[in-house]
Amino acid sequence: MQDTNTYPEERFAQANALPRTAAQAARPVTAYSSTEKAKALFLLAAGASFLFSVLLWFLVDREQGLFVGLWVPSILALGALLLSGKGARS
Numbered sequence: 721m722q723d724t725n726t727y728p729e730e731r732f733a734q735a736n737a738l739p740r741t742a743a744q745a746a747r748p749v750t751a752y753s754s755t756e757k758a759k760a761l762f763l764l765a766a767g768a769s770f771l772f773s774v775l776l777w778f779l780v781d782r783e784q785g786l787f788v789g790l791w792v793p794s795i796l797a798l799g800a801l802l803l804s805g806k807g808a809r810s
Contacts, residue, residue, distance in 0.1 A: 772788055773789035
C-alpha cells in the first residue's frame with residue numbers, strides 16, 4: 721500500500737531511485753545507440769550545410785549559397801526517411 725502522506729516529489733524520487741544492483745550501476749552512461757549516432761550525423765551534416773551556405777551567400781556568390789542552402793531540408797528529410805524504418809524493424 722502506498723503512503724499517501726508523502727508529497728508527489730518524494731514519491732517521484734522514490735520511484736526513480738538510483739540503480740540497486742552493481743550491474744545496473746556499472747552500465748556506461750555515455751553509450752549511445754546506433755540510432756542516436758545516426759541522428760547526430762544527419763543533424764551535423766545539415767548544420768554544416770547551413771553554415772557553408774551562409775558562408776557562400778556572403779563571401780562568394782548568392783546563387784551558390786542558395787543552392788547549398790537547399791541541401792539542408794533534403795539532408796533532414798533523408799535522415800527522417802532512413803531513421804523511420806529503423807524503429808519499425810526492431
